[in-house]
Amino acid sequence: xxxxxxxxxxxxxxxxxxxxxxxxxxxxxxxxxxxxxxxxxxxxxxxxxxxxxxxxxxxxxxxxxxxxxxxxxxxxxxxxxxxxxxxxxxxxxxxxxxxxxxxxxxxxxxxxxxxxxxxxxxxxxxxxxxxxxxxxxxxxxxxxxxxxxxx
Amino acid sequence: xxxxxxxxxxxxxxxxxxxxxxxxxxxxxxxxxxxxxxxxxxxxxxxxxxxxxxxxxxxxxxxxxxxxxxxxxxxxxxxxxxxxxxxxxxxxxxxxxxxxxxxxxxxxxxxxxxxxxxxxxxxxxxxxxxxxxxxxxxxxxxxxxxxxxxxxxxxxxxxxxxxxxxxxxxxxxxxxxxxxxxxxxxxxxxxxxxxxxxxxxxxxxxxxxxxxxxxxxxxxxxxxxxxxxxxxxxxxxxxxxxxxxxxxxxxxxxxxxxxxxxxxxxxxxxxxxxxxxxxxxxxxxxxxxxxxxxxxxxxxxxxxxxxxxxxxxxxxxxxxxxxxxxxxxxxxxxxxxxxxxxxxxxxxxxxxxxxxxxxxxxxxxxxxxxxxxxxxxxxxxxxxxxxxxxxxxxxxxxxxxxxxxxxxxxxxxxxxxxxxxxxxxxxxxxxxxxxxxxxxxxxxxxxxxxxxxxxxxxxxxxxxxxxxxxxxxxxxxxxxxxxxxxxxxxxx
Numbered sequence: 001x002x003x004x005x006x007x008x009x010x011x012x013x014x015x016x017x018x019x020x021x022x023x024x025x026x027x028x029x030x031x032x033x034x035x036x037x038x039x040x041x042x043x044x045x046x047x048x049x050x051x052x053x054x055x056x057x058x059x060x061x062x063x064x065x066x067x068x069x070x071x072x073x074x075x076x077x078x079x080x081x082x083x084x085x086x087x088x089x090x091x092x093x094x095x096x097x098x099x100x101x102x103x104x105x106x107x108x109x110x111x112x113x114x115x116x117x118x119x120x121x122x123x124x125x126x127x128x129x130x131x132x133x134x135x136x137x138x139x140x141x142x143x144x145x146x147x148x149x150x151x
Numbered sequence: 152x153x154x155x156x157x158x159x160x161x162x163x164x165x166x167x168x169x170x171x172x173x174x175x176x177x178x179x180x181x182x183x184x185x186x187x188x189x190x191x192x193x194x195x196x197x198x199x200x201x202x203x204x205x206x207x208x209x210x211x212x213x214x215x216x217x218x219x220x221x222x223x224x225x226x227x228x229x230x231x232x233x234x235x236x237x238x239x240x241x242x243x244x245x246x247x248x249x250x251x252x253x254x255x256x257x258x259x260x261x262x263x264x265x266x267x268x269x270x271x272x273x274x275x276x277x278x279x280x281x282x283x284x285x286x287x288x289x290x291x292x293x294x295x296x297x298x299x300x301x302x303x304x305x306x307x308x309x310x311x312x313x314x315x316x317x318x319x320x321x322x323x324x325x326x327x328x329x330x331x332x333x334x335x336x337x338x339x340x341x342x343x344x345x346x347x348x349x350x351x352x353x354x355x356x357x358x359x360x361x362x363x364x365x366x367x368x369x370x371x372x373x374x375x376x377x378x379x380x381x382x383x384x385x386x387x388x389x390x391x392x393x394x395x396x397x398x399x400x401x402x403x404x405x406x407x408x409x410x411x412x413x414x415x416x417x418x419x420x421x422x423x424x425x426x427x428x429x430x431x432x433x434x435x436x437x438x439x440x441x442x443x444x445x446x447x448x449x450x451x452x453x454x455x456x457x458x459x460x461x462x463x464x465x466x467x468x469x470x471x472x473x474x475x476x477x478x479x480x481x482x483x484x485x486x487x488x489x490x491x492x493x494x495x496x497x498x499x500x501x502x503x504x505x506x507x508x509x510x511x512x513x514x515x516x517x518x519x520x521x522x523x524x525x526x527x528x529x530x531x532x533x534x535x536x537x538x539x540x541x542x543x544x545x546x547x548x549x550x551x552x553x554x555x556x557x558x559x560x561x562x563x564x565x566x567x568x569x570x571x572x573x574x575x576x577x578x579x580x581x582x583x584x585x586x587x588x589x590x591x592x593x594x595x596x597x598x599x600x601x602x603x604x605x606x607x608x609x610x611x612x613x614x615x616x617x618x619x620x621x622x623x624x625x626x627x628x629x630x631x632x633x634x635x636x637x638x639x640x641x642x643x
Contacts (some may be wrong), residue, residue, distance in 0.1 A: 020323075025315065032322050039329050046337035073336070076285055080329060083292045090296070091318055094303060098315050101308050110316070113309035113389050123451055125513045130309040132391060134510050135251040135601075 012038035029091045036084040047073030153210045158194035159276035167269035174262040184265045195234040202230035218343035224282035227635035232279040243397035246610045249603040271297030282344045313386035320382035324372030331365035352420040359425035374406030377440040388455035392503030400496030407469045415481040416639040434474035438568040441467030445575040454502040472553045482636035483552035490545040497534040497614040507601035514586035521588035523599035533615040535580040545621035
């Protein structure tokens with residue numbers, strides 16, 4: 001049993017890592033979700049898998065029977081799944097916005113916040129649409145005035 | 152006492168929920184968040200006062216005693232970190248009153264800045280008060296979700312891109328943390344700090360090293376240490392000014408706190424052989440972090456990016472204190488963290504004021520501040536010189552405590568790197584001074600002024616005053632930090 005679980009953890013992590021290293025932003029998120037599933041399996045098996053008996057204290061008893069499974073990893077895994085699910089949902093919405101607004105799904109081309117340097121010594125200044133809108137400065141020559149870039 | 156220990160979680164949670172429901176009424180939302188942060192500040196002061204008396208405060212949840220139930224425990228270390236969090240939260244909230252970036256009329260996005268801010272503060276405080284390793288992971292996630300919301304709230308393309316990069320690299324760090332916590336549980340069967348430190352004493356040196364290293368790598372990602380800091384310069388400069396100051400002041404320091412907790416408390420009882428190897432590695436990572444951070448800062452011309460790289464550089468000094476592995480080193484790290492949170496947040500606040508007055512964060516496009524606003528020049532000089540480590544400001548004492556201990560233990564190479572980095576820090580601060588303050592503005596006709604800055608002045612002057620006070624009376628804080636280090640280092 002433990003070998004089957006080990007093998008499935010290994011396969012999930014391998015596929016997840018492969019996807020997460022992709023240039024496609026959508027695949028990166030899918031990859032992270034898969035890695036997180038693999039890690040959840042690992043966390044689950046950290047509590048030793050030796051029985052399928054549920055961790056329920058029988059009526060009238062004070063303690064778990066010795067044959068019951070370990071309840072702590074179950075609680076940990078449940079927490080990790082919930083958090084991971086919320087983050088993945090957020091990430092998918094984010095990726096849809098990034099792909100739509102940036103008109104690219106390649107992680108290499110996401111260089112708006114960090115412009116590619118053109119000069120060997122000096123870094124480029126941020127483009128004006130990446131600056132917060134400056135309040136009330138008409139003498140600003142047009143830079144830093146416009147903000148909230150929404151193509 | 153139970154109420155007091157849980158207050159750093161309950162108060163920000165209640166404030167975040169109430170402020171979210173009040174999103175249609177900006178005035179009410181501001182009132183709620185000020186009430187919340189003042190209550191948090193009051194509770195934090197009470198926690199520090201109780202911690203000074205040496206009363207360890209703890210509470211276990213769900214009717215299960217520790218180590219079975221989740222335990223919250225506040226000692227001197229946790230209490231002062233909660234106090235710093237509350238103080239910085241108050242500073243950022245005061246600064247954002249009338250700030251054009253976070254209060255754009257009644258736009259729906261700006262309405263959720265304050266609830267997200269309190270949600271992030273809850274995560275930060277939770278990490279400081281919990282005494283359970285898995286629970287610490289949960290608080291890191293709460294913090295991450297809050298800050299992701301703050302990044303994405305602006306909706307500009309660069310902010311969305313920064314959110315994506317921040318998300319991917321931080322989630323990778325978080326997943327490493329889950330692996331580490333799972334391994335710790337698999338080997339020891341414990342997650343509670345006290346129970347873990349008893350179990351760590353029984354580990355074999357090899358196994359202790361594996362567990363310690365996996366936890367350390369995860370927390371080093373969160374702290375922004377070399378070579379795992381790429382998420383920080385990719386994202387931080389897209390945040391609105393007051394939020395940036397709060398995030399920059401607090402978040403990486405939670406990673407440092409976690410490392411201090413792991414090295415100084417939970418695994419302090421682990422076999423010496425494992426600790427020695429991992430401390431040696433941490434020391435070199437610290438030296439590389441200092442150096443790469445300051446060199447990155449030297450390249451940039453955007454004030455936010457210069458200061459962002461300086462966060463990384465300063466993280467190196469804090470890690471150096473932990474790497475020394477003595478009570479004096481741990482105390483030095485805590486002193487350094489306290490000094491750094493205040494100084495770094497203040498520098499970002501001042502950069503935001505300079506942006507309001509001159510129209511840009513880019514040093515090539517601004518100037519003339521020293522002539523037009525000498526008071527701002529003075530307020531800038533205090534945290535800038537403190538960051539460099541000029542006596543008698545707080546940074547001097549922080550560096551003195553850490554480097555004296557490093558020399559006493561014979562780590563000459565690390566000390567030399569740290570001192571060289573101080574000079575390069577001075578170069579960066581001189582660059583900001585020469586460009587933003589000393590040279591005339593490139594557009595001579597442009598008026599250097601801004602309106603509605605009264606709260607911002609209060610914040611920066613207040614934080615500068617704290618820096619000066621720590622500098623003039625360092626004994627109080629140094630004694631507290633030494634006591635905190637002795638408390639966590641005490642073998643149970």
